[in-house]
Amino acid sequence: MIDNDDDDIVDVNDEDDKLAKATNCVNDKKRFTLTIFGYRPEQIKWTNVIWLLFTHSLTIIGYVYVSLYPVKFFTVPWIAMLGVAGGFGVSIGAHRLFAHRSFKARWLLRFGLVLVETLSMNGGCYSYARDHRCHHKFVDTNGDPKNAKRGFFFAHIGWWMLKKHPEVIRMGRKLNHKDLDDEPLIVWQKKLYFPLFLLVSVVGPTLIPVYLWNEDIVISFFMSAVLRTVVVVHHLFTVNSIAHIFGIRPYNKDIGPTESKITMYLSLGEGSHNYHHTFPYDYANCEKKWWEVFNPSTLFVDMCSMVGLAYDLKKPSDRVVKGIVSRIGDPRFYEKKLTVQKPMRKRIMLGAYDWLIGTVVAGWAIYPPILFKIVTGRPVIIF
Template identity: 40%
Template sequence: MDTDKKNNEIHTVSLSELFQSFEKSLGFKNKIKWNIAILIILYHVLGIYWSYKYAFPAKWQTLAFTLAMYMFAGFGLTAGVHKVWSHRAFKVNLPLHLILLAAYASAGQNSIYQWVLDHRVHHKYSDTEADPHNANRGLFFSHIGWLLTKKNELVLSRGKQIDMSDITDDPLLRFFNKYFTYFKLLFCYILPFYINVYILGETWQCTIAWQWFIRFLSVFHTELTVNSLAHTFGTRPYNKEIVPTQNKFVSLLTFGEGTHNFHHAFPYDYRSGEQFDYFNLTRLTIDFFSKIGWAYDLKAATPAMIKSMSQRLGDGTRIDRSPNVEPEKVN
């Protein structure tokens, strides 16, 4: 009995040392969360296999519904957890609040509390060692590596200093966070499956391919491009002294979130960009809800503020399209 126990202890230590050695070989500064890393890897592998085997043939209704769910989840991320709850860029009435909660749950992310905390720390300590997805640690880390590793002590300590009272004091958000796992399962997996199979008449295998894998992973990775691609490639027309950039490709994927240099310059602005900026479906949707009275107190930087910052700190790539002014390059 003692011998078996001793052998098990030796085996455990050896396995731990093996993991540590592997972490060092990858150059990771933080310890890998092996349970999360393995789960994410397996989800991707299974998703590729399942989609290859069952995604086609698919009904056009399935493809349309998948796109609709992609856009719905995207709105929950861009307008909901990002602009309403993280930055308080505008306010919403109860019906729109409930829609945003359902939309966010359909994206299958972390709880609103965790998402908001990570994002507020990111903005306050952007691209430093206190940033959860510091872009200076490389494209892989800022995209997905930060989710596979434990947060360093600086990120954790700075996170404890962030005021989250607006989230914890909101009774609706408290209820949503308490039962978030159930809401996520319902809106991200169960309801899309039920609608696609029992209302649209798709096979369950094809439904799983499009809803649980293709749609979910598309939303997951397009959101992460804001942390990675929009902190690496593009211009800096508003502030060349920060890492975030303007990236048209990211804007196309995320309905306007790629105007990231603007966003970090004016994080409270609900538009995340200027009037003429890249494809910004989120801003158009918020404007629609504002017109019908469901969204209000929209915050935005004034043209004078934007022009002043771009002239002082920008890289010279901003085009001034103010009314009655010919487009010109700001130097």
């Protein structure tokens, strides 16, 4: 199980000792000579490494297995629904709601988002929101838990495998997380995360297809629990890696985060990352409306707002956006690409096209097994 709380100074009494040990771990180069990919053994979070090796090994085995054996028809939309729910739990719940407080939500919506966030194997809303605030405050520095300047792999998933840099611990002390401590649902999830994860993300998703439409239990386990979880994690982590290295920076040209279309597709709407780091309080995470660009997360929040489950949705005015861009962004790109008003019909058509492409790209993981079965003459799905 992924553990993001080791070496943190939140709610511990021996924080000074932890910081001193971490500092000695980084600075004492004479103490150890053995390194693994450039890191000394005491810098590595071995429990997380073992867990990731285990889950990714299961993923490879599962991918081969579901390519060889038939899958029941309803299992495909089932795992798609679980994947979207888990993604929403992180992107809307842990990220936009709890980390940035970009909108407010009624208890029912907060409970649902906390519950489905448990599907994602992402460590819980508390640890995500805490680390994400540190990421924004000290982006792409040693105080950033996901510092992209340490390389693509580190930003993507390597930060899960290593103990926190001493600067992360030191700078994290400066941030206030009282609102997270005062949120009963987050505290509840934090205390019960391991049994909740087993029930919500593994046992429940595996057994429901078995009992409702007689899916093979091995197929159901691999698809509903293993493949779905690992694929969604990597989709979400493209925000830390791809969207911090590759892409354009029209809103703030002096920071690392970028505008990444592939990340927008894979993360269900989190790819307008240069915009997000410039306007982190925007509930939509993007300047454009959901119908202009593939952004299922924003669509969901807007739907919740229509029925009263979400309210006080924050968004900067066009005047504020243009003013910021004129000072720290790239006004030429902005004027050329973003502010030119296209006819409404064309905007709708371009939006529909982007949603089509986004839906196709987001579902990439199911295509290789389908193609393999077609080529080898195996049944793709059965009823």
